[in-house]
Amino acid sequence: LLIGVATGRSDVSDDEYTRVKIHGNHAFSLLKVHSLSHDKRFVLVRDPHSCTNFEDKHVTRESLDSLQKVQRAERRSGSCWISWQMFLKYFSSITICRWRADMFDVRADGQFTLDASQPITVYQFHLPAVSQINISLYYHKQDRTQRVLHTQSFLLCDIDHTNGKTGELTANISGTRDGFTSWDGSLRSGNYVLIPFSTSFWSKSEDTSALNYTVVIHASNTLELTPVEEPVTYLSDCLIAAVIKNADRSTKEKDYKYYSTKNGCMAFVAENSSQQYLNVTIDFEQARRFSTSRQAFLTIDSLPPRTRQILFVAEWKPQGNGTSSMNYSYLTELCSQKSETIPRLMEIDIHQPRPISL
Template sequence: TSNFDISLIYHRKNRGSTLTHTQSFILCDVEYGLDRDIGKSVAILKSHYGAFTHWTGSLSPGFYVLVPFSTGFWNEKYYDTERHYTLVMHSKIPIDIQVTNEPATLLADCLIAAVSKENINKTTDADFNYYTAPKKCHFSMFIAENSSFTNYLNLDIDMTDSTCISSSRQSFITHDCIPPRHRQIIFLTEWTHERNQPGRMSYLYQSSFVTNSNHSVPEINISENDFHSFRSF
């Protein structure tokens, strides 16, 4: 093993401006075989509300993927906004680094691996399980798991009582249909920390099993590897 130090720094255009986003990164091991297995041994998730996110630890030799992300910038109004980050890695041994363009489903696979591995915030209800992000994270996440071998899982979520949050789904009311033996990130939310506004995160869910599939609302573009695409297990 070797010690590593990873830092993610966000550069604001105006140092005096108020920072209203959570920045995070996730580090997972990758095993190559018939399929690419993500996060089987290592799945490290770090998040922080501010301009600096950091992790120090040891890693064994192998292949890893590191994904920085901030859903606060996923809103359409930020599409044309320049975002400047610096990612710094220190290692006591030489490492090979390659920057690649990957589909958003890679981030989904990493997050599912990290949250399900801890198995702390898991709730079981018949053939329906769900996971939520650990309290140490500065965001909220809901991962649904359909354990049925035959039926589809219908899941409706209502977050309309929430305030001062930004959702990866761009909607506070969602409907999803998850195939048998699949998981899906239903939403990932971050605090917007608006001035003089109290923040509140609240949601209600309703689930049922059906024999036929139906469409998600808002629509999920699975053919384009949308972040919210369901993933087999």
């Protein structure tokens, strides 16, 4: 059953909830109840919106080792084991939701990356038949009162395991400046890959606990998520496919094309179909409360023949006062020689040119 529990007892003060490091007036998911003996009963709960630092003196190291074998609690995903007496003391209500036997629930925890070269976790799954599916990406705030200051997205692409190509039939992109991103739709039978990502934490000295997320999938057919670590160029290929399929704006010339998206995930892709180098200079003008994955407001790229490239992924920054604004212009030149790239790209980088598949 889907069971929710809530704190907020009238006989427990806000200071007491703060002292024991558990949120008052807050909803949790009840995942498991287990007894180690007649007088040792425990409850596994999860805060779906933040990490947990709750400590229970009745959950000894020996007890926790036994409970973790029953079902593992991960503090970074907001779950923890609580003794029955502490559960009764701090929780006030239980809600049992209606069970839907025709929907399957799958979850996986992961972390966003810290730079444009870091390998990324992708989640592969297979659908045996046409399925209704809902995908949600939840960011785990370190504290529930923390303001969400990042943009997060996920890609959903079909994958052909025979040739390794992705996004030929399905290439969806969902993005929000929020800690919750979702997508609903119908998918045909086949193999798929789901890729959560965010450029908001790049070039920052973040504690890894600030990068945690959970993927939740509800589907009308059973599926299993298989996490696989891939080089960031895998993200490049899927993002390029998604931007081309979902472009809000495109410029198409004989030898080159540009594609861009503006809602949720803002990305700009260039395609060089010529036999020369495509040199592209982008100048961000009057950019306020705005940042890009290149960490620069002037970029120069030189695409080799028959390649595509993510020139930038951008986002609005909510810090500070005043309005957000941005305008950019770009210059195009076809040359026989490669020009210098500014800023320089790392050897493995999401912005590296990718070959156009035949």
